Amino acid sequence: MGARGGAGPGPSREHASPTANRNHHDPGDGLQRMNRAHRTRGSSARGHDVVTRHDGVVTPYRSQLLDGGRNVVLQDLCANDFADRLALAFDHVALREVLNALDPPNARAPDCSRPVWPLVGG
Incomplete structure (x- = not known):
């Protein structure tokens, strides 16, 4: 049902919140704010971003890098990690990268012998 009871998509953007409109028109605004916040933490703070080329939500995928x-x-x-955004929570390669970042002295290479599939991970 549309915004006025008819068929079609939901409410148009002009009925959305001002924040939603601003974010829609300037997709880099949120990323710019995160970059500024990251730089103000000082040299001892390090960000660690794990992303997938197959992300269908944040496109292009490089736009999520800080x-x-x-x-x-x-x-x-x-190379055989085909995880999309949904599969990241179940991706053993992503998990290994997070564990390595949390415990650098015990970091290990990820097991690339097992593929990671879209939607289901692995």
């Missing part, structure tokens, strides 16, 4: 810190693209680690 300035500074470590940016990891899963497919750069394992």
